[in-house]
Amino acid sequence: MVAKCANPQCTRKFRQLSKGRLFLVPPESGSSELMWGTNNLTDYCYWLCPECANQYTIGRVDSALVVSRVGIQPRSSEHDVLFQAA
Numbered sequence: 056m057v058a059k060c061a062n063p064q065c066t067r068k069f070r071q072l073s074k075g076r077l078f079l080v081p082p083e084s085g086s087s088e089l090m091w092g093t094n095n096l097t098d099y100c101y102w103l104c105p106e107c108a109n110q111y112t113i114g115r116v117d118s119a120l121v122v123s124r125v126g127i128q129p130r131s132s133e134h135d136v137l138f139q140a141a
Contacts, residue, residue, distance in 0.1 A: 060104040061113055062122050067104040076108035077101070080115055 060067045060075070069075075078101045101113050101120070111122050 057100055057102040059102075060107050061101040062103060062107040062111055065104060065107050067106070069102050069104075075102055075104045078103070078113045080113060080120060 057069045057077070059065075059069055061078070080099050080101060082099070103111055103113065103122075107122075110124060112125050113120065113122055115121070
């Protein structure tokens with residue numbers, strides 16, 4: 056479940072769905088559609104608070120989930136990595 060802003064540098068807590076931006080980021084490309092069924096939908100949901108949502112976006116680079124500035128092509132080595140699959 057979403058509890059706080061997905062930006063690792065932000066500590067704002069999630070309180071209202073109407074504030075900020077909610078992202079649904081699917082499993083890695085190349086994963087089978089069955090992978091969607093093995094986890095809860097909330098395992099793929101990430102939220103950016105209103106301030107971060109104006110400057111950042113969330114995307115996937117290979118197996119890593121990254122927060123990157125809007126308009127910049129994300130690369131896991133240059134951005135905050137939210138999650139790196141083992």
